[in-house]
Every structure is written in C-alpha cells, then in structure tokens.
Amino acid sequence: MNVIKTNIEGLIIIEPRIFKDDRGYFFESFSQREFEEKVCKTIFVQDNESKSSYGVVRGLHFQRPPFAQSKLVRVIKGAVLDVAVDIRKGSPTYGQHVAVELTEENHRQFFIPRGFAHGFCVLTDEVIFQYKCDNFYTPQHEGALAWDDPELAIDWQIPVDKVVLSEKDKYHPKLKKLTSPFTMVMSD
Template sequence: MNIIETPIKDLFVIEPKIWKDARGYFYESYSAKHIAEADINAVFVQDNQSFSQKGTLRGLHAQAPPFAQGKLVRVIKGAVLDVAVDIRKNSPTYGQHFSIELSGENHKQLWVPPGFLHGFLTLEDDTIFTYKVTNYYDKNSEIGMIWNDPSLNINWNEQLKAAELLLSDKDLILPDFASFQSPF
C-alpha cells in the first residue's frame, strides 16, 4: 500500500498494490497495519455505501464533535470527483480543498480525517461509493456548506452543467463559507 501526503496536512491518498493476472485482480482494500504505519489514528466502527447516477452531488458534509467522523472513502464501481475541505480553524490550510478522481479502475482511496467537510460528484452512472467511518451517524451533529461557494473555488467538473446536477433538498440550502461556523 502506498500512502501519499496531499498538500493539506493529515489528508492522504492511499494507493493499494494490485496483483493482476488472466483471472482478474486482487488487492487489500484496507490494512490496519499500513494505516497505523502512516500515523493515521483511526478505528472504524461502520461501513457505509451509496449508489448514484452520473451528476449526483453529495456534500459538502461533516459531523460536529463529539460525533466527528474520519472517513476512508473509495469507489467500487464507476467514478467520482472527491473533495475534502479543511475546516480546522487553526490550520494553515483552513478553507482550502483537495480533490481527486476516485474510480473502480484506479482503486485509489482518500483518508478524510475529522475536521474536514467531504463531498463527491459522480462522473458515471451506477457508481458505488463506500466509506469506512470512525464514528456513528448522529443527525443532530450534521454540518455542511454549500457545494458551489465561489470562495472555495472548487472545480467540480466543467463537463457537468449545474442544471444537470442531482442534489438533495438538504444540500441546496447549506450555508456559504462566510456564514459557516466551524466547530473544529
């Protein structure tokens, strides 16, 4: 497993070693040993999975302490543009984001620690996205920010026009960056 630092402290891309032959492929999608060797302090308590059509945008979400979650995210089938936004007030990268394409073909994963908003845009139909999380869901701890805040300058994907996006009603009314109050 190759664990790669991103420009944002504590946010890592994880590339598994893949063994391929005529039958297909095999890889370890998770290894507690490798995660610990990278100084990622994570004990996972739940796995979540979503199924989405092309153009579905989920996010930007997090949970506030004491229910904050770290997430190890990956795509089983299809592809997403995955985005994490640093909302740790004392971080030198507060308000900055990192994005990466995760797909069933590249097998990359992203470790999103507590203190980050997270979201993704599906780039293909029938995308299956999975997350290992470090805390249980708590509805009263949900926080979020509007996906298209211009101050975040996230390039979601120029090929998908805003009118084609599929968003939940909840995601359409999230606050912008200027009004967002980070609990981290």
C-alpha cells in the same frame, strides 16, 4: 500500499498494491496494521455504501464533535470527483480543498480526517461508493457547507445544470457563514 500526501496536512491518498493476472485482480483494500503504520491510528466503526447516478453531488458534509468522523472512502463501480475542504479554525489551509478522482480502475482511496467537510460528484452513469467511518452517524450532529460556494472554487467537472442534489444539500451555508466546530491542532 502507497501513501500519497496532499498539499493539505492530514488529507491522504492511498493506492493499494494490485495483483493482476488472467483471472482478474486481487488487492487488500484495508489493513488496520498497515493503515496505523502509514497513515494514522484510528479504529473504523461503521461502513457505509451509496449508489448514485451521473451528476449527483453529495456534500459537503461533516459531523460536529463529539461525533466528528474521519472517513476512508473509495469507489467500487464508476468514478467520482471526491472533495475535502479544510474547516479547521487556525489552519493555514482553512477554506482550501483537495479534489481527487476515485475510480473503479485506479482503486484509490482518500482519507479525510476530522475537521474537514467532505463530498463527491458522480462522473459516470452510475457509482457505488464506500465509506469507512471512525464514529457513528448521528443526525443531530450533522453539519455542511454549500457545494457551490464561489469562495471554495471547486471545479466539480460537470455542467451546473446537470447537478442533482438532495433537498437538504440545496440550502447549506457558505464558508463565510460557517461557525466551524473544529480547531487546528498544531503538532510539535
């Protein structure tokens, strides 16, 4: 697998090696050994899958400690703009984001460590999206940011009047109102 570092520490784009022939293609979508060697040591304990239609924005979500989650995400069908926002207090990139297009054609995956809010916007008629999480979902530890916070300046790549949100995702706080439960851990 090819590992692409982004301009925010910890956010990693992963491109698998794809073997194509006249029958189709094959690739290894996950190897614990290779992930630990090239990205970080973590054990994923829960896989999730969602199906959404054009314009759906899911996010920007996170879970508070002690149930914080790292995620490895990818698209099985369709295309999304996947976004991670740094919400680690003390981080030099606090409030900044990385956006990456994940598609069924590029087979890219995006690793989002703990300390980031995560969301995506569906760019095609339909998408099937998969998440690997390193901690179990606990609703009482949910947290989120407003997807449309102007301070975040995220270009979701679709017209605002086409955005489809859950009721819950309509009312999340903006970054200025967020009391982040995460602090940047400085490495030596």
